[in-house]
Amino acid sequence: MSAPAREEDEEQRVLSHEENRQARSRSLALLRELLHPVRGQFAAMSVMVVIAQLAVVAGPAIIAWGIDNALQPMVQGNPAPALGAAALHLGCAIVGGVLTFGYVRQGTAVGEQMLLSLRRKVFRFTQKQDLEFHERYTSGRMVSRQTSDMEALRELVDSGVDILVGSTLSMVFTVVLLVSMDWVTGVVMLVMLIPGVMLTSWFQKRSREQYRQIRTHSARLIVHFVEAMGGIRAVQAFRKEARNEKEFDSLAQDYRDASLASTMTFGIYQPSLRILANTTIAVVLLVGGFRVLGGHLEVGALVALALYSRRFFQPIDQLASFYNTLQSGLSALEKIATLLAESPSVKESEQPTPMPSSSGRIDFEDVSFRYTADGPTVLKPLDLHIPPGQTVALVGQTGAGKSTIAKLISRFYDASEGDVLLDGVDLRDISMQDLTRNIVMVTQEAYLFSGTVADNIELGRPGAPREEIEQAARAIGADEFIENLPDGYDTDVNKRGGRVSAGQRQLISFARAFLADPRVLILDEATSSLDIPSERMVQEGLTKLLGERTALIIAHRLSTVMIADRVLVVHGGEVVEDGSPTDLVAEGGRFAALYQAWQESM
Numbered sequence: 001m002s003a004p005a006r007e008e009d010e011e012q013r014v015l016s017h018e019e020n021r022q023a024r025s026r027s028l029a030l031l032r033e034l035l036h037p038v039r040g041q042f043a044a045m046s047v048m049v050v051i052a053q054l055a056v057v058a059g060p061a062i063i064a065w066g067i068d069n070a071l072q073p074m075v076q077g078n079p080a081p082a083l084g085a086a087a088l089h090l091g092c093a094i095v096g097g098v099l100t101f102g103y104v105r106q107g108t109a110v111g112e113q114m115l116l117s118l119r120r121k122v123f124r125f126t127q128k129q130d131l132e133f134h135e136r137y138t139s140g141r142m143v144s145r146q147t148s149d150m151e152a153l154r155e156l157v158d159s160g161v162d163i164l165v166g167s168t169l170s171m172v173f174t175v176v177l178l179v180s181m182d183w184v185t186g187v188v189m190l191v192m193l194i195p196g197v198m199l200t201s202w203f204q205k206r207s208r209e210q211y212r213q214i215r216t217h218s219a220r221l222i223v224h225f226v227e228a229m230g231g232i233r234a235v236q237a238f239r240k241e242a243r244n245e246k247e248f249d250s251l252a253q254d255y256r257d258a259s260l261a262s263t264m265t266f267g268i269y270q271p272s273l274r275i276l277a278n279t280t281i282a283v284v285l286l287v288g289g290f291r292v293l294g295g296h297l298e299v300g301a302l303v304a305l306a307l308y309s310r311r312f313f314q315p316i317d318q319l320a321s322f323y324n325t326l327q328s329g330l331s332a333l334e335k336i337a338t339l340l341a342e343s344p345s346v347k348e349s350e351q352p353t354p355m356p357s358s359s360g361r362i363d364f365e366d367v368s369f370r371y372t373a374d375g376p377t378v379l380k381p382l383d384l385h386i387p388p389g390q391t392v393a394l395v396g397q398t399g400a401g402k403s404t405i406a407k408l409i410s411r412f413y414d415a416s417e418g419d420v421l422l423d424g425v426d427l428r429d430i431s432m433q434d435l436t437r438n439i440v441m442v443t444q445e446a447y448l449f450s451g452t453v454a455d456n457i458e459l460g461r462p463g464a465p466r467e468e469i470e471q472a473a474r475a476i477g478a479d480e481f482i483e484n485l486p487d488g489y490d491t492d493v494n495k496r497g498g499r500v501s502a503g504q505r506q507l508i509s510f511a512r513a514f515l516a517d518p519r520v521l522i523l524d525e526a527t528s529s530l531d532i533p534s535e536r537m538v539q540e541g542l543t544k545l546l547g548e549r550t551a552l553i554i555a556h557r558l559s560t561v562m563i564a565d566r567v568l569v570v571h572g573g574e575v576v577e578d579g580s581p582t583d584l585v586a587e588g589g590r591f592a593a594l595y596q597a598w599q600e601s602m
């Protein structure tokens with residue numbers, strides 16, 4: 001399967017130094033852009049983090065002061081210093097608690113706000129991309145960007161500030177206080193930190209690799225699932241269920257194994273770190289005890305040191321387990337930033353020539369086309385002039401280039417060389433809005449969106465009144481079957497009973513195009529699978545839809561070809577015959593042979 005491999009490539013491809021730098025700077029720019037609208041809240045949150053951590057870290061120092069300075073006066077009948085220390089300790093705990101609540105809450109709100117903007121941005125961006133992008137970027141990858149990558153980022157932003165900033169600050173403050181209280185114990189602790197750092201670096205290296213595996217397996221699973229379900233018709237038609245199930249099982253097992261391996265690593269790391277933390281406390285107590293005996297340290301300070309050394313290891317633990325979240329969040333951000341950096345090859349003109357309406361004249365001036373810069377020439381230099389109102393049928397073998405010509409007129413792609421013109425204006429100089437008002441392509445799938453029949457027709461001209469929607473359906477002869485649906489025009493096309501046949505779907509999309517009322521219509525007609533009554537029904541609808549418009553029909557059936565004013569026979573990316581159907585039959589070329597074959601098959 002090619003798509004999972006592409007996803008895997010993306011996950012595992014080793015980037016060059018320059019690519020890495022670019023990816024990082026794109027991520028940073030995106031982060032800055034997302035932070036900009038919430039910068040005020042972010043600053044308030046940062047202040048709260050610093051004060052909260054200071055308040056929390058002050059606790060043991062206050063206890064030390066209390067033991068060393070308040071106990072003696074209390075024994076002598078003066079409880080004031082002890083009460084003062086207790087009140088201060090309580091005050092710090094309350095301030096620390098309230099501010100921690102404040103910044104965690106604020107952090108989540110800020111994070112969610114950023115994610116909301118990002119989700120919207122990614123959706124708008126992907127929807128706006130040209131066809132070339134959508135053919136290249138598999139739907140599974142797109143789903144990953146909107147789901148698992150967003151989820152990874154959510155985890156990062158939800159706990160990021162609390163763990164990353166809070167824990168780091170807590171460690172820094174703790175070390176500063178430790179060393180300033182007793183530098184000897186401070187040094188002992190820092191020495192004990194060496195095995196801690198080694199252990200953590202082992203864990204990070206191993207878990208990074210394992211986490212990457214998990215993400216690759218999860219992406220493969222998503223891609224496989226999306227493909228299997230997206231192509232369910234083909235899967236069922238070719239009885240591919242068992243094979244798909246086997247593949248899915250194996251991918252799901254790989255995913256489980258990778259998750260298990262990662263949990264095992266954490267299972268080794270966490271207890272080891274705890275043992276080290278407890279050993280450190282024991283060593284601190286021992287060294288500190290001797291220092292107290294030697295008169296170099298107060299008992300209260302020793303208590304504080306023991307408390308600090310215990311606290312010191314807690315954030316390491318948290319930071320280490322947060323490391324995976326950080327890694328996957330950053331890599332998700334990078335992938336989303338890379339996606340957003342894609343630039344469409346079909347660009348909207350900056351100063352478009354207004355064209356609210358047109359006569360529908362289409363000209364190809366020396367147009368040649370390649371799908372990719374280094375790909376083969378799919379369309380050889382073509383000069384083609386279609387006057388307004390003409391119905392042109394494109395015929396030819398599969399892969400000849402018919403759809404390519406249609407896609408160039410709808411500006412799904414731009415010509416590699418030469419110009420495609422509408423009423424003498426280069427399509428590249430017409431705004432997308434004017435272009436879709438003038439040129440509409442009805443594709444083979446006749447795709448219906450979820451919603452009612454009326455909603456689906458209305459898409460042709462959003463906001464069109466109900467009367468006009470029904471008029472459009474009547475005009476192309478679709479009203480009869482629509483009114484027979486359970487709720488008529490209000491039937492939900494996705495609900496039971498609302499299901500429509502292929503021919504009916506085609507008629508709905510004709511009604512949609514009729515309502516849009518473009519000057520140029522392009523039809524990728526794929527009705528060969530229809531039975532005769534459906535075919536006749538669609539045929540009548542089609543004739544009405546064509547009306548006075550300029551039309552380009554990719555014709556698969558003789559009945560459609562014969563209603564055309566002109567036939568173009570496309571072969572190997574060239575128009576090899578051009579003329580009225582009757583003239584071409586009489587000429588005895590490729591079209592005549594096709595005509596013969598059609599007649600024989602009827």
Ligand SMILES: Nc1ncnc2c1ncn2[C@@H]1O[C@H](COP(=O)(O)OP(=O)(O)OP(=O)(O)O)[C@@H](O)[C@H]1O
Pocket residue numbers: 135371372375378396397398399400401402403404405
């Ligand atoms: N997205 C694409 N990327 C690269 N090559 C493509 C792409 N789409 C089509 N082609 C190639 O361009 C050539 C012309 O394809 P096109 O779809 O225009 O043929 P067609 O005549 O419409 O065929 P059919 O009747 O089967 O739809 C084919 O060789 C095809 O392989």
